[in-house]
Amino acid sequence: MNMQNASSTLRAQFPALAADSSRPVYYFDNAATAYMPASVRQAICDFYDRAHGNVHRAVYSTAEHTTSMHERVRIKVQHFLNAASHKEIIFTGGATDSLNAVAHMWAYQHLNPGDGIIITQAEHHAHYVLWHEVAKRTGAVVHVLPIDPRTYTVDLSNLDHIMSQSVKLVAVSAYSNVLGPMWGAHDELLTQLITAARNVEAHIVVDAAQTVAHQQIDVQKLDCDFLAFSAHKMGGPTGLGVLYARQALHDAMTPYRFGGGMVAAIAQDCMTWQEAPQRFEAGTPPIAQVVGLGALLDFYRQQVDLAQVASYEAFLCDQLIAGLEQILGLHIVGNKQLLAQCGHVVTFYVDGIHAHDLASSLSEHGVCVRAGDHCAQPLAALWRDRATVRASLFMYNTLDDVMHLIAATKEVVAQWRKVL
């Protein structure tokens, strides 16, 4: 990959980037959802256009072919995450669904009153809301690791004290959808947290939604028990996610969705479940979406070097920050040095101009950015609950995109300042 720009060959594989040549779109909301390579869309269409069947149910040849195709994707995901076994890969409806599945299948059975759950102040609501609800129902206690307002990284200064309080679960995101690299340039703070958690035999669940398209994930090296991500945030179809669940925990996990496909035998007074992972996948799975994910992982394997993507996105981040910083009254929330090394989100606010007004006006320039609280309300306390604007990058963004965003922001801020 060219360090200066995403190649035209790469961009040509994403039809949505050029859908309307009369109104170019400068898409910077990739942390919300990423565009899909044409090969992935084609794979999904091919599945529907060709004879197929349901999975794990019928013996006619097209159904067997569908089952094989589906299970091959599970193996691809296993390799993508470097999981020890394909049985550790459970298909879900998305990262939020995966995390809720951890709550229902493991946490409600194993957390007792007074047990500690560690989260961070920067967690997406998928974690923040979930684990507070779990605590309410189990009597567990949530410990929120604050974000240091000087460095925008996780503050572990009180970790030893927190770990002395019966911590049973650490539930954190690998990358903040607002701040970016909140664990340090090499995730050293996350390593420190996980090491401390293992010392007290706590379990670890990681939300990798903002990581999966930007750096290589190795669940064994990370040493997590559960990991969640969504297909659409890496360019796959919506409605599909993955839950990695360490095999050693499977017998301690209770299915929470019941129906066809997950039950092995039904006797008058006894039901037995299938082996994992089918035990945790009731009903017809999202087969077409899984096929799409398989095509997407092929795309990543054949055409994407995630280390290069990370460097490239950090370069674009650095350029974006340099341009935005020239705007008087614009404040970037995040550690600019870290963002220049490993960033792919840049979040900011402008004095006197509401983020919604900025984002609406930027839309008139073809620029797509998110504005608001980014589903991370507790974090906004760091900037006095102001709404912020977020630009989030993907492998197909170019330096021209970034320059356009900078120019549009300058123009929009000037227009608003003139009027207000």
Place this chain on the structure above:
Amino acid sequence: MAKGAMSSSILAQEELMDHYKFPRNKKTIQDPTFAENIYNPSCGDRIGLTGVVIDGVLTDLGFTGSGCVLSQAAASMLTEQVIGKTVAQIEQLDADTVISLVGIELGPTRARCATLALEVLKKSLS
């Protein structure tokens, strides 16, 4: 622009911008018959209302608040429209009413900003 067509640009909507810069009925009524607040935590928009209802008629209304131009200007525009109306008439107002009032095309997310004041007004009168 074609007659009847709405722009999507807030900056171009002069009346809206005028209401933002020079809000009407931005005040706190002393001795109101109702007082209610609303806060949209996803963006920080706030609207507070104080008002007087006598014999089923809204005789006075004041708003306070902070937030995006759309939420504050729409609040100002709404207060001008509803003072003097009956509670029954106000209950008939809906999101389309407010969107016509502000005069710009709005998607569902931005429509919430515009309708925040109406939302809290209806809550106050219910």
